Amino acid sequence: MTLENVNTPTPANRHPAHTLARDLIILTKPRIISLLLLTTICAMFAAAQGVPSGWLIIWALVGGYMSAGGANTINQFVDRDIDAIMGRTERRPIVAGRISATWALAWGLVLVAASVLVLGFGTTWAAAGLSLLGVVLYVFLYTLWLKRTTIHNIVIGGAAGAVPPLVGWAAVTGDLSFGAVLLFAIVFFWTPPHFWALALMLKRDYSEAGVPMLPVVYGDAATRVQVLLWTIVMVGITLLPVAAGTAGAIYLVVAVILGAVFLYMAWQLLRSQGEGRWASITFHYSLAYLALLFVALAVDTVA
């Protein structure tokens, strides 16, 4: 069913409003956005060197959700051909025919446009511009270009997912400093081990869809090696806020402990020789890792 016929339901073709609303929310991928918003909020604490105003946080969250949600919706519009092939995505609203591709694209564009206004008037126009940059990177650099052309797709495309801390920082200060760049870098270098652990689990899906993810093209063993090596680099990058003087000992201790555990996970993944269990453990730990690391940063600045 498409959005066009939602307004004129028939007994045989009924689409309750709540189902439509649910699908519109599903298009935004709320579970993924939650981690992005957490990095945004924590970056706001770091930028403010304390607790930012409540309204500023609310506007940043609303605008950030709309921006990321719009980008995710446009992503599903562009990727609807391969989403139909992969079992993981074949039930998404566009592929399942519950919402037409055209209406989904319109919904995504409206969300992005609204996010610019919300962030611009609610926080700063620098934050709004950076948020729009994130959408452009995600849609054009990652989805339309790199995703289907190179094994480095999620490395370079990870820049899009690293923009939310910049948005949070700019929402508070109106500009960017080196501290913001370091937060961007942490998320950027976190993306490869995080995403390749996921790709190890979804290799068959990506293979069937013809997406050149690293494990599809060069195999599991090569991917597990890269997860460990990129984790080593990432841990090094996470130490830089301390060296730069934008974070203190609380953050450092947490970063070292979390990083050591991440290295242990990556090492076990390397030794697992094809067991999906460690890929799943590493992937799920990477989510908790980033959340806890940014929370530690926020706590450090408030303490």
Place this chain on the structure above:
Amino acid sequence: MPSLGTSCNPETVTDVTILATVPRPSVPVTCAVGLAVLLTTAATASASSATGVASSGARWAVLVIAAALVAVGGLAIIRTMWGMRAPLTPGATAGTETLWLLLPLAAGIALLVWTGMGIA
């Protein structure tokens, strides 16, 4: 929307497709070095002030440790991924693949230098 090349065509790529044999680094050594520097970092944290920004000396120590990790990991990444630069689709070239490999690591080095300049 970019077209898919033959290497990534679902009909030609299977989940067991391996296009190259990738050299495996001395992972136990790499991991041991990584953990050792992490422990050193923890000691540095203990030596620095409990709260607030660490002293200049402690910041330099942390930067050196960070640089060691980035260097060890980065060099191993280049060594193991250098053979993976073959363009897969019409949308990629050997040049872009090389760029995508080196760009993030160059950015990491730039961050290290930038941080060092900030301490100095």
